[in-house]
Amino acid sequence: MHQPRLPFRRPDPAPPALTLADLRREGLDLLCRCRLCRHTGILPIAMAIQHHGETATVPAVRVRCAECNGRAVSVQPYRRIAGTQAPDA
Numbered sequence: 001m002h003q004p005r006l007p008f009r010r011p012d013p014a015p016p017a018l019t020l021a022d023l024r025r026e027g028l029d030l031l032c033r034c035r036l037c038r039h040t041g042i043l044p045i046a047m048a049i050q051h052h053g054e055t056a057t058v059p060a061v062r063v064r065c066a067e068c069n070g071r072a073v074s075v076q077p078y079r080r081i082a083g084t085q086a087p088d089a
């Protein structure tokens, strides 16, 4: 048997969290989606950095839903596609 031993392997293989500076470099914004009312909105990366700093990671960004004021909002990187509308409004 040639099973390599990986000590202290974590069960969740989550990739390292991106920082807001990473997103800005990649030209990404943040897509916020409320788990309660399903309201979605785009948080411009410049605004996110203004509030949280460019070393903040994406999971560390906490926003409130503009619709129901709830805190159960998931945040993920979002690439605006030229010529399409953001899924908010």
Ligand SMILES: [Zn+2]
Pocket: 034, 035, 036, 037, 038, 039, 065, 066, 067, 068, 069, 070
């Ligand atoms: Zn909401």
